[in-house]
Structure formats: structure tokens, C-alpha cells
Amino acid sequence: MRLYQQLAQQLEVLLGDGTLAVGDRLPSIRELCAQRKVSPATAMRAYEQLEARDLIESRARSGYYVARPPAPVTTPAGIARTRARKTPVDVSDLVFEILDSVHDRSVVPLGSAFPAPSLFPWSKLARHLGSAARRADPWSSVASVSSGHAGLRRQIAQRYLRRGVSVSAAEIVITAGALEALTLCLQVLTKPGDLVGIESPSFHGCLQAIEALGLRAVEIPTHPSEGVDLGALALALERNDIRACWFMSSFQNPLGATMPDEKKADLATLLAHHDVALIEDDVYAELHFGAAPRPVKAFDTEGLVLNCGSFSKCLAPGYRLGWVAAGPFAAAIQRRKITSSLATSVPIQEGIASFLQQDAYDAHLERLRTALAAQQTAALRSLQQHLRGACRVSRPDGGYFLWLEFARETDSLALHAALLQKGISIAPGPIFSPRREFRNCVRINCGHPWTVDFDAAIGELGASLSAAASVSDRRRAAPRR
Amino acid sequence: MRLYQQLAQQLEVLLGDGTLAVGDRLPSIRELCAQRKVSPATAMRAYEQLEARDLIESRARSGYYVARPPAPVTTPAGIARTRARKTPVDVSDLVFEILDSVHDRSVVPLGSAFPAPSLFPWSKLARHLGSAARRADPWSSVASVSSGHAGLRRQIAQRYLRRGVSVSAAEIVITAGALEALTLCLQVLTKPGDLVGIESPSFHGCLQAIEALGLRAVEIPTHPSEGVDLGALALALERNDIRACWFMSSFQNPLGATMPDEKKADLATLLAHHDVALIEDDVYAELHFGAAPRPVKAFDTEGLVLNCGSFSKCLAPGYRLGWVAAGPFAAAIQRRKITSSLATSVPIQEGIASFLQQDAYDAHLERLRTALAAQQTAALRSLQQHLRGACRVSRPDGGYFLWLEFARETDSLALHAALLQKGISIAPGPIFSPRREFRNCVRINCGHPWTVDFDAAIGELGASLSAAASVSDRRRAAPRR
Numbered sequence: 001m002r003l004y005q006q007l008a009q010q011l012e013v014l015l016g017d018g019t020l021a022v023g024d025r026l027p028s029i030r031e032l033c034a035q036r037k038v039s040p041a042t043a044m045r046a047y048e049q050l051e052a053r054d055l056i057e058s059r060a061r062s063g064y065y066v067a068r069p070p071a072p073v074t075t076p077a078g079i080a081r082t083r084a085r086k087t088p089v090d091v092s093d094l095v096f097e098i099l100d101s102v103h104d105r106s107v108v109p110l111g112s113a114f115p116a117p118s119l120f121p122w123s124k125l126a127r128h129l130g131s132a133a134r135r136a137d138p139w140s141s142v143a144s145v146s147s148g149h150a151g152l153r154r155q156i157a158q159r160y161l162r163r164g165v166s167v168s169a170a171e172i173v174i175t176a177g178a179l180e181a182l183t184l185c186l187q188v189l190t191k192p193g194d195l196v197g198i199e200s201p202s203f204h205g206c207l208q209a210i211e212a213l214g215l216r217a218v219e220i221p222t223h224p225s226e227g228v229d230l231g232a233l234a235l236a237l238e239r240n241d242i243r244a245c246w247f248m249s250s251f252q253n254p255l256g257a258t259m260p261d262e263k264k265a266d267l268a269t270l271l272a273h274h275d276v277a278l279i280e281d282d283v284y285a286e287l288h289f290g291a292a293p294r295p296v297k298a299f300d301t302e303g304l305v306l307n308c309g310s311f312s313k314c315l316a317p318g319y320r321l322g323w324v325a326a327g328p329f330a331a332a333i334q335r336r337k338i339t340s341s342l343a344t345s346v347p348i349q350e351g352i353a354s355f356l357q358q359d360a361y362d363a364h365l366e367r368l369r370t371a372l373a374a375q376q377t378a379a380l381r382s383l384q385q386h387l388r389g390a391c392r393v394s395r396p397d398g399g400y401f402l403w404l405e406f407a408r409e410t411d412s413l414a415l416h417a418a419l420l421q422k423g424i425s426i427a428p429g430p431i432f433s434p435r436r437e438f439r440n441c442v443r444i445n446c447g448h449p450w451t452v453d454f455d456a457a458i459g460e461l462g463a464s465l466s467a468a469a470s471v472s473d474r475r476r477a478a479p480r481r
Numbered sequence: 482m483r484l485y486q487q488l489a490q491q492l493e494v495l496l497g498d499g500t501l502a503v504g505d506r507l508p509s510i511r512e513l514c515a516q517r518k519v520s521p522a523t524a525m526r527a528y529e530q531l532e533a534r535d536l537i538e539s540r541a542r543s544g545y546y547v548a549r550p551p552a553p554v555t556t557p558a559g560i561a562r563t564r565a566r567k568t569p570v571d572v573s574d575l576v577f578e579i580l581d582s583v584h585d586r587s588v589v590p591l592g593s594a595f596p597a598p599s600l601f602p603w604s605k606l607a608r609h610l611g612s613a614a615r616r617a618d619p620w621s622s623v624a625s626v627s628s629g630h631a632g633l634r635r636q637i638a639q640r641y642l643r644r645g646v647s648v649s650a651a652e653i654v655i656t657a658g659a660l661e662a663l664t665l666c667l668q669v670l671t672k673p674g675d676l677v678g679i680e681s682p683s684f685h686g687c688l689q690a691i692e693a694l695g696l697r698a699v700e701i702p703t704h705p706s707e708g709v710d711l712g713a714l715a716l717a718l719e720r721n722d723i724r725a726c727w728f729m730s731s732f733q734n735p736l737g738a739t740m741p742d743e744k745k746a747d748l749a750t751l752l753a754h755h756d757v758a759l760i761e762d763d764v765y766a767e768l769h770f771g772a773a774p775r776p777v778k779a780f781d782t783e784g785l786v787l788n789c790g791s792f793s794k795c796l797a798p799g800y801r802l803g804w805v806a807a808g809p810f811a812a813a814i815q816r817r818k819i820t821s822s823l824a825t826s827v828p829i830q831e832g833i834a835s836f837l838q839q840d841a842y843d844a845h846l847e848r849l850r851t852a853l854a855a856q857q858t859a860a861l862r863s864l865q866q867h868l869r870g871a872c873r874v875s876r877p878d879g880g881y882f883l884w885l886e887f888a889r890e891t892d893s894l895a896l897h898a899a900l901l902q903k904g905i906s907i908a909p910g911p912i913f914s915p916r917r918e919f920r921n922c923v924r925i926n927c928g929h930p931w932t933v934d935f936d937a938a939i940g941e942l943g944a945s946l947s948a949a950a951s952v953s954d955r956r957r958a959a960p961r962r
Contacts, residue, residue, distance in 0.1 A: 019650040122619050126611055130607055133610050169500045261518070319828060338580075
């Protein structure tokens with residue numbers, strides 16, 4: 001292929017995939033020559049070839065522009081090729097497939113992991129973000145390699161105090177969301193091959209992080225309302241060299257379980273006895289309908305609990321701001337953070353810190369909790385009406401998830417596929433289990449204003465269940481060949 | 482210890498370390514009872530004890546407040562204890578000690594890794610951040626689990642195009658700064674124990690990332706102006722099972738070296754021959770004084786180059802926004818990112834994307850380049866004047882680092898310690914080498930307006946050198962025992 005043809009082909013790829021969109025100006029001939037080290041004749045011929053095919057157009061005294069294509073332009077296959085050997089898929093396709101399905105805005109998001117965007121104070125947050133960034137000392141931006149914004153860490157520590165936990169601002173490390181905090185904890189506490197105790201069922205992000213770091217999981221049975229089975233945990237700790245546990249002690253995802261205080265105290269004692277650290281994923285802590293639950297960290301006398309929190313569920317989804325109160329592990333966590341991502345965005349920290357100084361935060365939380373509680377009641381009513389005893393349902397005291405357990409033969413993956421065809425997502429049980437268990441279970445999101453669409457979606461869920469059951473009945477009734 | 486005493490002690494820790502500062506309101510007796518599950522009598526006695534010691538004060542009809550302490554309150558030793566066994570320091574103390582030393586604002590930052598904050602358009606950026614966050618669709622915040630903001634990725638792709646590189650927006654993954662991008666590349670391309678080819682000397686962040694991920698480094702000699710020695714690299718590739726290379730092909734940190742185009746083309750060919758991927762750390766790309774350098778990715782025909790960039794050095798330090806143009810590895814990088822930190826801050830992406838749409842970005846870059854070039858000239862003049870041939874100095878065509886090589890017996894670590902006493906930081910050579918080599922070398926930052934303080938600091942550097950040399954002369958002259 002001649003040089004001008006190569007050049008034209010390279011540009012065509014960018015035209016085809018939208019990098020250069022209709023109306024964008026292309027480099028001038030002179031610029032193209034300088035950038036690609038080609039002669040003006042070559043640059044000109046490349047553009048002429050693209051122009052002849054109506055992909056670009058020249059405008060007098062102005063240059064070359066991307067033309068409105070007369071027909072769809074396809075991307076040459078070469079650009080999308082993958083090298084299987086070099087790109088091992090180290091997290092499960094199933095989880096990603098299901099996560100992807102909830103990004104379509106037209107889908108009723110029963111499978112979503114987020115509450116409705118309408119529940120958050122976006123414009124107030126934006127005002128704080130803009131003005132905090134304007135007021136910020138530029139020096140703070142280059143000297144940001146630290147545990148995070150001092151005022152923000154103090155405010156977080158004071159919120160712990162209100163929950164009855166003594167946390168020093170000095171043991172808090174600010175992170176880009178809770179998932180970074182949780183991952184840093186795993187990295188500091190374990191090395192590849194180590195065993196980590198997890199809940200069963202468990203948050204799929206926990207499973208993916210464990211998989212990505214080359215760790216192995218020990219699953220501890222978890223009660224739908226009271227959380228981790230301590231008897232089973234005690235046995236597991238005796239029989240295995242578990243290096244750390246990752247538990248969600250309040251409003252557990254996906255169950256909604258919250259361990260009672262006495263159980264949290266017993267858990268702290270049990271872990272101290274075995275000298276095993278607890279990574280406490282506490283991101284739903286602020287979403288309580290009744291009294292604020294205390295974390296296991298409140299009962300920790302040995303500095304073994306690393307409590308991870310976030311503003312993503314209660315104030316500012318998408319801002320990516322979280323933290324870990326890491327006790328004696330804080331310095332190691334901070335160093336690990338510097339090594340993997342240097343620091344957390346300074347304007348984001350300044351903006352949220354500014355918002356937290358206002359009483360507006362508590363007022364927002366009150367509204368949010370009231371809305372979530374009302375939505376849960378409405379969702380339970382829909383389930384009662386459309387599923388009439390076809391499933392057992394958890395009733396958490398906070399958060400925005402419901403866990404449904406159907407008859408043993410129900411296949412939630414088939415249900416997911418069938419409902420997606422109808423524009424409804426659900427979170428099937430197997431994505432919360434490394435061995436793809438809980439096939440007859442489903443997690444439902446009730447974090448959205450419970451409109452008729454949601455009620456109708458539960459109706460569809462009921463209909464799909466009946467259809468599946470009757471197929472299964474017919475199969476069972478059919479004579480064996 | 483009685484319960485009220487325990488409670489008082491816990492609160493005292495928070496008073497001592499500033500979590501509760503002078504004037505802050507403490508929980509009411511009723512709140513404290515609910516939070517800690519204690520009786521009103523216990524809560525009251527705890528507060529009375531703290532009040533008796535003048536740590537808190539009660540105000541009529543208002544509650545308890547932190548009092549101005551009559552004497553300094555010390556933090557009980559317990560809270561700061563570390564558990565050596567559980568907190569392995571997996572990155573070198575030396576690097577952290579030196580990084581910490583530049584955070585003191587009163588120190589002349591010759592050792593800093595950042596340009597002067599005064600060179601960046603903070604208030605314009607803050608305006609874009611605030612208004613972009615206000616305009617943003619709330620849905621984007623909860624549906625942000627993706628490769629990043631589509632418009633931002635398109636703009637980055639178009640800037641590659643202007644440098645003569647065909648990069649599709651579809652192969653770009655947005656990250657929280659370049660370091661996250663570089664770490665993700667390492668994680669996707671290697672597994673613990675693998676060999677990675679690096680420059681010698683090399684960016685200390687590269688060494689720390691390799692150490693943290695349990696990888697091993699193969700050091701390739703690197704020329705102060707022309708970069709990696711390709712002969713040595715070819716030999717290393719033949720003799721070792723190198724899984725990936727991490728090179729900075731333009732304005733290398735710490736040398737300032739830029740590989741000429743032909744050498745970049747040869748490097749691409751050599752790596753293709755061995756089927757080894759290149760993680761191209763290209764964070765200084767926009768800071769060129771002359772023509773824009775092309776990255777190795779411009780010469781890559783096999784999809785083996787992952788080019789990592791950032792806005793931290795050229796537009797928005799502390800915002801933490803970077804990316805990788807990862808070719809066929811993009812999907813794997815994105816998945817790995819979801820697993821470790823979910824997504825990049827949405828408002829930060831919106832804000833920078835909004836700024837980039839303006840011509841203001843190019844105007845800013847022009848001013849920044851002109852300032853950096855002028856500062857380099859001034860720094861070289863100071864070195865010429867105060868060091869008079871005592872060292873060899875690189876003269877990069879961009880960036881803001883100078884690499885000084887002194888006589889072989891010079892000890893840059895001793896120099897660092899001596900200068901820090903005088904309020905001057907430098908970056909000693911050994912922090913850029915896994916085996917602590919380059920002891921007679923120093924990296925100097927010329928990214929600040931070259932005030933008399935900087936000139937005087939170079940004078941002190943010269944004086945410290947002369948003092949060290951005369952001590953060493955005397956030692957040499959002393960009779961052996």
C-alpha cells in the first residue's frame with residue numbers, strides 16, 4: 001500500500017468510530033505534513049482520496065472538514081481485534097454482562113446498584129464544588145500527596161463520633177470511592193494466595209477484587225436479617241489460615257442484613273482472639289430507617305477493624321469520594337495509595353468538605369432516609385400483590401435492596417434474560433456467589449420513586465415466574481423417553 | 482477502669498488529636514447515651530471528669546463544648562501504635578522521606594516533582610468545574626461505570642491526532658491520574674514475579690509500583706539525552722522473559738531524555754519482534770519547547786503500545802485526571818479499573834472536558850511552555866555561575882527537570898540531608914534506582930519562576946559540594962592508621 005493510502009486509511013478509522021465527527025476540522029495540509037513527516041503531495045492525495053469518497057469536504061479558505069457520510073461507515077475490523085493471550089478476563093463475564101444491562105436508561109432498573117439520581121442535591125453540590133475550587137489554595141493541589149484534606153477527615157471523624165465510635169482524624173485515609181479503600185485494605189493485609197473470609201451471598205465487587213488480587217475466598221453462611229453466622233466463622237477461623245475478613249455488617253448487599261450490636265461485639269472478640277483483621281464495608285451506614293447502627297469498629301479494642309465508607313450512596317454518586325478509618329494500618333494504607341494512584345482529587349475533597357460544613361447534609365440525609373423507607377414499603381406492597389407468597393422477602397431496616405428467595409427450581413439467570421427482553425433488569429443471585437449459588441434468589445432495587453413502571457415490572461416478574469413454573473410443570477408431567 | 486472513665490478516655494483521645502477542636506459541640510447527654518448504650522449517669526460522669534480537667538466546658542441551655550486547653554494535651558500512646566507484622570512497608574522509606582521533605586512550603590523545592598502552582602489557570606478551571614457539574618445530567622453520575630466521559634475521550638483522541646498519532650476514542654480509558662493508568666497497565670500485562678523492562682535511572686513511582694505488585698525489574702541503561710539504549714534492550718529481551726516495558730520516551734523523568742523519532746520507530750519494531758508490550762509513560766508530552774515529540778505509539782503497527790497521559794503536569798495538578806490509549810488492551814484495562822476503583826470522578830471529567838473545548842487550553846499551553854523554557858535557561862545560568870564545571874547537566878527540550886552528574890565521590894544523599902537543614906530540597910539520584918545507584922547524581926526542578934531564592938539555593942548547593950569535597954580531600958590526605 002502506498003504512503004498516502006496508509007494515511008487515508010488511518011484517518012478513515014477515526015472518521016468511522018466518531019473520534020472525528022461530522023463538522024470537525026481536520027489538520028491543515030501543512031499541519032498534517034509536520035505531524036506525520038510526509039510530503040505535501042502525500043497529505044494532499046490522502047485528503048483527496050477521502051474527499052472522493054465523500055468522507056471529508058474542503059471548504060474554501062477554511063480547510064478540510066468531516067462530511068456528513070452518505071452511508072454508514074463501518075470500522076475496519078483491525079482496530080477492534082483482541083489478543084486473547086494478553087488480555088485475560090480475570091473477572092467474571094456474567095457480572096459485567098449484568099452490570100452493563102442496567103446502563104440502558106430505558107430499562108426499569110430493578111437490577112441497579114444505585115439509588116435514583118433524583119434523590120441527591122446535585123445543584124447544591126455543584127455550587128459547593130465550584131466555589132470551593134475557586135477558593136482553594138493552589139499549593140494544596142501540588143502538595144496533595146497525603147492522607148487527604150484535613151478538614152474533611154475531621155468531619156468524617158466527627159460523624160463517627162455521632163455514631164458512638166471513637167475514630168481519630170489521623171487514622172482516616174481519603175480515597176477515590178469506597179472500592180479503592182477496600183482494595184487498598186486487601187492489598188495491605190494480604191498477599192496473593194491468601195485466604196479471605198467473606199459473606200455468602202456477598203457483594204460482587206468483593207468477589208471481583210479478591211479474584212483480581214489472586215486471593216482465595218472462604219465463604220461464611222450469612223443470615224438474611226442478622227448477618228454472618230458466627231459459629232460457622234469460628235469454625236472457619238480454626239480450620240483455615242484466614243488473613244482477613246471482608247464483611248458488610250449493616251444493610252449488607254445483597255441481603256440487607258444488619259448484625260445486632262451484641263453480635264457485632266462478639267464478632268470483634270472472635271476476630272481479636274484469632275488476631276484477624278476485619279475490612280468492614282460500611283457504605284450504607286447513613287441509610288438507616290430507624291436508629292443509626294453502630295459498626296463493628298465501635299466494639300474493636302485491638303485496632304483490628306478497618307472501617308470503609310463512602311459518599312457515593314448517601315450524598316454524591318459519581319464524585320468518587322470514600323475513606324477508610326484504618327487504625328494502626330493507616331500509614332501502610334496511605335503509602336499503598338500513593339504507590340497506586342498518588343492522591344484523591346483535591347477539588348472533589350474541597351467541594352464535599354464545604355458541603356458537609358452546612359446543616360444541609362443532615363437535612364438531605366433525613367429526606368433521603370424517609371424517601372427510601374417509603375419506597376421500600378411501596379415495593380413490598382407490589383411484591384405482595386404480584387407474587388402472592390411465591391417468594392420470601394427480606395425487610396431491611398435501611399438501604400435500598402430487597403432479597404427475594406423463590407422456590408428451589410427457579411432459575412434467576414433465565415428470569416434475568418426473559419425480563420431484559422421486556423426492558424426490566426434484575427440482579428440474579430449467582431452474581432453474588434463465587435460458585436454461582438443462590439440461583440433461586442434475586443436482588444431487587446427499591447431506591448427509586450416507586451412509579452407505576454416499577455409496579456408493572458414486578459407484575460412482569462410474577463408473570464415470568466408463572467410461565468417458567470408451568471413450563472417446568474409440563475416438563476415434569478411429560479412422559480420420559 | 483470504670484465505664485465512665487473508659488468513655489472519658491476515649492473522648493479525650495479525640496480532644497487530644499484535634500478531631501474535636503476548640504469550640505466544637507460534643508454530643509448531648511441524651512445523644513451520648515443512645516450512641517454508646519450507657520446510662521445518663523455514666524455519660525454525665527464522663528463529661529464531669531473531662532470538665533474537671535478543663536478539657537470541655539458546659540454552656541447553659543446549649544450543651545458541652547471543647548474548651549481551650551490550659552496546657553498542651555498529649556495523645557495517649559495507644560492510638561498511634563503500629564503492628565510491624567501486619568503493616569509491612571512495601572515501598573522504600575527513602576523515597577517517602579524525600580517526598581515528604583518537599584511538602585514543607587518554606588523549603589525551596591528543587592526536589593519537587595511538580596511545576597509551580599502559579600503556572601496554572603486555577604480560577605478558569607474552577608469556573609468550568611462548577612458550571613459543568615451544574616449542567617451535568619444526574620444520570621451520568623450513577624451510570625458512570627464505563628471507559629469515561631465520551632466527549633473527553635474524543636477530545637483526547639483529537640489531541641493525539643494533532644501529534645500525528647491515530648488513536649481511536651474507543652481505545653481510551655479515563656483514569657484518576659496517570660499513575661492509576663500505569664498501574665492498571667502493569668496489572669493487565671503481568672502477574673506477580675514477572676519481569677518488566679525499565680529505564681535506568683527511572684521514575685521512582687515506576688519502581689514503587691513494580692515493588693508493590695511483586696514484579697521484578699530489568700534495568701536498561703538510558704542515555705541522558707537520547708533515552709533507552711536499544712542494543713542493551715535487544716540483549717535483555719533475548720536473554721530474559723520480559724513481559725512488558727515501562728518507558729518514558731519523551732522528557733524522561735529524571736533525565737529529561739527524548740528518544741529521536743528513528744529510535745522510537747526502532748523501539749516499536751524491536752518490541753514487536755519479541756511480542757512485548759510497551760507501557761509508554763507520556764505525561765510530559767505537552768511540555769515541549771520546540772516541535773511536539775511523537776510518542777512510540779505513533780510507530781506501533783501491532784497494537785502493543787499503551788500510551789498513558791495526564792492533565793496533572795500541563796493543566797490541572799491535583800484534579801487527578803489521566804488516561805491510557807490502550808489499543809486492544811482497552812477492554813481488559815477498563816474491567817480492571819471497575820474492579821479496583823469503579824470509575825473516575827464524573828464532575829472532574831465534565832469540568833476538564835468543558836475547559837478543553839475552549840481555545841483557552843492551547844493559549845495556556847503556549848504560556849506554560851514559554852515560561853518553562855525561560856525558567857530552564859535561568860536555572861542553567863545559575864548552575865553555570867555557582868557550580869562552574871563541577872557537574873555535567875542535561876539540557877532537555879521540554880519538561881522541567883535537569884539532571885546533574887557530579888564527580889564520582891559525591892554523595893547526593895548527604896547533600897540532600899545537608900541542604901534540607903538549610904531549607905532546600907533536592908532529589909538525590911538513588912531514589913531513581915532499585916539498587917540505589919546514581920549516588921553522585923541529583924535531579925533539579927526548574928518548574929518554578931526562577932527567583933533569587935532559587936539562585937541562592939543553587940549557590941548553597943555549590944557551597945555544600947565544596948565543603949564535602951574539602952572534607953573528602955582532608956580524609957584522603959590523612960595518614961592511614
